[in-house]
Amino acid sequence: MREHFDAIVVGAGPSGNACAYTMAKAGLKVLQIERGEYPGSKNVQGAILYSDALEKIIPDFREDAPLERHIIEQRMWVLDDESFVGSHFRSDDYNKPPFNRYTILRAQFDKWFSQKVREAGALLICETTVEHLLMDGDRVVGVRCDREGGDVFADAVVLADGVNSTLARKAGFHGEIRGKNVALAVKEILFLPEETVQARFNIKEDEGVVIEMLGKITEGMVGTGFLYTNKDSLTIGIGCILDDFKSKNPNRSAPYTLLEKLKRHPAVAPLIEGAEMKEYCAHLIPEGGFFAVPKIFGDGWVIVGDSGGFVNAAHREGSNLAMTTGRLAAETIIEARTAGKPMTATTLKNYKQKVDESFVMKDLHKYRHLPDVLHQNNQFFTSYPELVNHAAKTLFTVDGADKSSKERDIRSSFRASRSLMGLMSDAYKLWRATR
Numbered sequence: 001m002r003e004h005f006d007a008i009v010v011g012a013g014p015s016g017n018a019c020a021y022t023m024a025k026a027g028l029k030v031l032q033i034e035r036g037e038y039p040g041s042k043n044v045q046g047a048i049l050y051s052d053a054l055e056k057i058i059p060d061f062r063e064d065a066p067l068e069r070h071i072i073e074q075r076m077w078v079l080d081d082e083s084f085v086g087s088h089f090r091s092d093d094y095n096k097p098p099f100n101r102y103t104i105l106r107a108q109f110d111k112w113f114s115q116k117v118r119e120a121g122a123l124l125i126c127e128t129t130v131e132h133l134l135m136d137g138d139r140v141v142g143v144r145c146d147r148e149g150g151d152v153f154a155d156a157v158v159l160a161d162g163v164n165s166t167l168a169r170k171a172g173f174h175g176e177i178r179g180k181n182v183a184l185a186v187k188e189i190l191f192l193p194e195e196t197v198q199a200r201f202n203i204k205e206d207e208g209v210v211i212e213m214l215g216k217i218t219e220g221m222v223g224t225g226f227l228y229t230n231k232d233s234l235t236i237g238i239g240c241i242l243d244d245f246k247s248k249n250p251n252r253s254a255p256y257t258l259l260e261k262l263k264r265h266p267a268v269a270p271l272i273e274g275a276e277m278k279e280y281c282a283h284l285i286p287e288g289g290f291f292a293v294p295k296i297f298g299d300g301w302v303i304v305g306d307s308g309g310f311v312n313a314a315h316r317e318g319s320n321l322a323m324t325t326g327r328l329a330a331e332t333i334i335e336a337r338t339a340g341k342p343m344t345a346t347t348l349k350n351y352k353q354k355v356d357e358s359f360v361m362k363d364l365h366k367y368r369h370l371p372d373v374l375h376q377n378n379q380f381f382t383s384y385p386e387l388v389n390h391a392a393k394t395l396f397t398v399d400g401a402d403k404s405s406k407e408r409d410i411r412s413s414f415r416a417s418r419s420l421m422g423l424m425s426d427a428y429k430l431w432r433a434t435r
């Protein structure tokens, strides 16, 4: 007899867990399949957890979720080779519960989330890879796993299989992933005593700091770096658009070379000094934005999370979009089932409508031109970081030169690097791409 479920969820990352949990909680018969040894074993993230998205799924998650630190300070740095110009936003408001953002360690967090999914009633099978979707004409009716007798059937299959989106590509639901639409990121977890983390970042107890970085650290490639405080460790990483490693990489730097260079930067080195590296990983991030989102529903299937390209690279948000799309897909399937409707494209279209009406698509739409603008204008990652750092140094160095002369020096350094028209056009392009 063939095994039949209301829904099969492929993948146990944030999107798959959010979807499986919501459906199981509503009483659906849910099977979740994860290729890793356990949920989280294959997953990579910075990682900042955005409370709002999880709160909408598990309102009391703070009671037992493995959270590292709540964020009270956000730093944004623009770096040249020796210095950085930065903005820091720190507010004691962020110390008032309920906290808005946390650092997490994905291996622990995914395990916890998965436990909740199982408690809600879903069946989880690990160490099992879904190799194909089973089709009846154009309709997805189940999945084939790499196990003997591994065909399982369901009314709806949720593709939560992450950035490579292998199953959707094999089934022809969308094309090959383009190198300009994904970033290759590397990160390390560096261990330090808790008191050292607190002293170096001027924080106490469970408070945390986020540092986002851009500038010469990516050697002209479109990308960013980050440094986050965990309880007794720091997460440091850097990522650049995959195509740029081929086309805009004069030094032929490998991703780990960029990370080593970032770790040696004078602004970063003192913060991580003496830390012991315990974990290194590399992963892709879908950063193509609005225009790279494929079709996300069809007869018997929906795509959620990274598999659908749902990442807001401008704000470094991914897991919250993953959880939100997972939840919205689940709600659509639940509604259809309650109404006794078949899981056809006509019914599952409501998922797309929900995603369009949510912050997910609104934000991707807002920044829809940003990936191209950044890609076509190297100066944002090369000359501008140098110019703003030079400007700050000129202005803040007290050397007997009068301030008007300093301002003239700054203006002429900008003009020497970029014409007035070029400067105005860059400002316009950036404004247009982020308004």
Ligand SMILES: Cc1cc2nc3c(=O)[nH]c(=O)nc-3n(C[C@H](O)[C@H](O)[C@H](O)COP(=O)(O)OP(=O)(O)OC[C@H]3O[C@@H](n4cnc5c(N)ncnc54)[C@H](O)[C@@H]3O)c2cc1C
Binding pocket: 010, 011, 012, 013, 014, 015, 016, 017, 033, 034, 035, 036, 039, 040, 042, 043, 044, 045, 046, 047, 048, 049, 050, 128, 129, 130, 131, 160, 161, 162, 163, 166, 167, 185, 186, 187, 237, 283, 284, 285, 304, 305, 306, 307, 310, 311, 316, 317, 318, 319, 320, 322
């Ligand atoms: C270096 C880095 C830093 C990041 N930092 C942040 C951050 O700070 N904050 C943030 O919000 N986001 C961050 N992101 C993005 C975030 O990690 C992703 O958006 C999020 O993990 C997407 O969740 P997902 O469930 O869609 O995919 P994933 O987390 O990738 O999960 C997919 C799961 O599917 C499984 N799977 C894949 N194929 C199969 C198959 N065929 N059969 C069975 N199982 C399968 C995988 O093993 C995996 O467990 C970061 C990403 C990276 C790489």
